Amino acid sequence: MTAVSEQAPAEVTEDSTPLNRKRIIVVGTVAAVLIAAAGVTAWVYGGDVPRGTRVLGLDLGGKSRSEAERALAEGFGAKVSAPAKIDLDGEPVTLQPAEIGLSLDVTRTVSKAMKGHPTIVGERSVDPVMQLDRAKLETALRDQLDPEKVTLKKPALTYAGLKPELTYPAPGEGLDPAQAATAVSTAWPLGETAKVPLVQVAATTDAAQLDALAKDLAEPAxxxxxxxxxxxxxxxxxxxxxxKGLIFRSDDAGLLTPTIDxxxxxxxxxxxxxxxxxxxxxxxxxxxxxxxxxxxxxxxxxxxxxxxxxxxxxxxxxxxxxxxxxxxxxxxxxVTAASLTKLGVKEKVSTFTTNFTGGASSPRSQNIMTVARAVDGAVVQPGATFSLNGHTGERDYAAGYQDAPVIVGGKLEPGVGGGASQFTTTLFNAAYYAGLQDVEHKPHSFYFSRYPAVIESTIFYPTLDLKFKNTTPYGIFVDTSYTSSSVTVTMWSTKIYDSVKTVYGPRRNTTSPPTVHREPGPKCITSSGLPGFTQDAWRVIRKDGKEIERKKFTWRYDPEPRFICGEEPE
Incomplete structure (x- = not known):
């Protein structure tokens, strides 16, 4: 018996013909191409940033937003603190990014990069988005700019009494803030030097606007x-x-703005x-x-x-x-309690006393007491310069000063405020031994034994002044006191020096006093005369066990003549 298979014989259809087999091959090829094309398209359009996109040389194409932001931040990281190099009209200027608000805006730059079309071949370059405080840049550049190079004439409006006076503007060389901002924003991220030349500019407020401002506001005001x-x-x-209170302020661009001061x-x-x-x-x-x-x-x-x-x-x-x-x-x-507390006034840092004769009621003694009262309680801020003339103003009759002997033209004569130099010397020494900076002082032309040689000072309003600068980080409180025969100045602050002392050199070039006969009268004051000499003195300051200053003071005293009120005998 022969076995019979249960599998049906293969069915022959039209597709099995050679022509149809060719069709199958074509269709398969097209499908493969479409599939490949779809893959390329998916690759090209993959990510949030189109392929071929570069920012500052960095390839951000095909990255997601977060990946692109991270890549840009990391790639630019080393440049974040790099200074901005600027050629300001031929002069090199370097500015730190933080002082002008200069930075790369990563988020906005990536958003900008995401817009556009991909490129399979080649690349598209996207400029970065920069942050810059234009006002700070302008201020920083103007601080570095030679003012003589700026020839722009700005408008001005002031009052002469009640009459407005106008200064009309005129074009000239000046800074273009917008141009400068563009140059710096473009050059800095590339590590290049920004070229910022001066250009011809006109004032923002022109002549017609100035006239209108005067007519519409300055006059009716x-x-x-x-x-x-x-x-x-x-x-x-x-x-x-x-x-007095209505002010017209012009900015650097020549914009005139009225305001109330x-x-x-x-x-x-x-x-x-x-x-x-x-x-x-x-x-x-x-x-x-x-x-x-x-x-x-x-x-x-x-x-x-x-x-x-x-x-x-x-x-x-x-x-x-x-x-x-x-x-x-x-x-x-x-002046609040809080502001005074910050000054650190807590201990005595120096004190100096000089003695005088004549009792409390003499005009000279009264002048010493008057100027001492005027200075008592003065506070000298850190970094500030104290001026005795500036503090007291003119020491005249209206201020309570009296006539007493003063040196005028090398002669002793009565003059208003005589004796103020005794207080001046006392104040100078207190500042000197507090270690403060000597700004201005002038010793007397004659030597007086009541003062320390060389380390003393006269005063005469307004030509001769005593000035010293508080170079310490603390405030200085000046306390004055007096008796019928002495005046004392004490300075309070926070002590920063171990000691302040004076080392004297010997007197030299001694000269004898001449005898001078003067015409008798109210202006003639007799004197016994004193020799003249030259002497050196060194202020020696020690801090933390070390000498930190040795400053030399030198003065030449003229011999004080022996003045006789009367004609010279024949």
Whole structure:
């Protein structure tokens, strides 16, 4: 018996013909091409950033947003702190990125890179998005710029009394802030030097606008007073006071802007403001039981100038009558207990005393006491320079000074304020032994035994002054006191030196005093005469066990003549 298979015989169809087999091959090929094309397309368009995209030389193509941001941040990382190099009209300038707000905005740069089309062949370069504080850049560049190179003439508007005076602008060489910002933003990320030349510029406020500002504001502003109502009271701002307070400021681009300078306005109308105000009292340093103690000040009720200034500016264009409401605000003095505490005034750092004759009632002694009272309690801030003439003003009769002997043209004559030099010498020595910087002083032309040789000083308003600078990081509190025969100046602060001493050299080139006969009269003052000589003195300062300064002072004293009031005998 023969076995029969259960598998059906193969069915022959049209597709099995040679022509159809060719069709199958073509279709298969097309499908393969389409599949391949789909793969290429997927590759080209893969990621958030199109293929072929580069930023600052970095290939960001095909990366997701987060990958691109990370790659850009890491790739640029070493350049973040690199200084910006600038050629400012031929002068090299280097600026730190932080001082001008310069940085790469990674997020916005990647967002910009994500826009656009991919490229299979070649690449597309995307400029980075930079952050830059244009105002800070402009300020930094102008600080470095030689002002003589800037020939732009800026407009100005001031008052001569109540009459506006105009200075018209004129074009000239100047800085173009927009051009500078573009140059720096472009060059810095590439590590290149930004070229910032001066260019021809015109003032923002032109001549026509200046004329309009004068006609529309400057003239009507001072045409009538302004009444200010405050808490049931009122005071008047006169045209003269308004002219002092209304300021027209021009920026570096020549933009003229009107504003109220509240401080100048308040000073110009101080008596009027006083009608409604209660002034604050300053905090002060006082000596209590031989130790410095800070007494708190009290706040005052002052016109709120911050609110008044813009309101006043708004009504100055209006015709009379003009009236404004203002408010009072509690305000502390500029000198507060907190500001004084920061000065570190806690211990005695120097003291010096000089003696005088004549008793407390003599004109010379009275002058010494008057100037001592004027200086008592003075505070010299760190880095500040103290001027005795500046502190006391002119020492005249109106200030309470009397006639006493002074040196005029090499002669002793009565003069207002005589004796002030005794206090000046005392103050100079206190500053000298506190280790403060000598800025200006001049010893007497004659030697007086009541003063230390060389280390002493005269004064004469306004040509001769005593100035010293507080070079310490702490404040200096000046305490003065006197008796009927002495004056003392003590300086309080935080002690920073181990010692301050004087080392003298010998006197040399001694000369004998001549005898001079003078015409008798009120201007003639007799004297016994003193020899002249030259001497050196060194201030020696020690700190932390080491000598840190040895400064030489040298002075030549003229011989003081033996003055005789009367004709020379024949």
């Amino acid at each position: 001072v045409a009538a007073p302004v009444t200010i109502n405050v808490a049931g009271k009122s005071f008047t701002l006169t045209p003269a006071a308004i002219a 509240a401080k100048k306005l308040h000073t110009a109308a101080a008596k009027e403001f006083a009608k409604v105000e209660k002034a604050p009292t300053e905090a002060a340093i006082k000596l209590v039981k031989g130790k410095p103690k800070i007494s708190a000040g009290t706040p005052g009720d002052l016109v709120d100038l911050t609110a008044l200034a813009p309101a006043l500016l708004a009504v100055l264009r209006d015709p009379a009558p003009r009236e404004l409401d203002a408010t009072l605000s509690k305000q502390d003095s500029d």
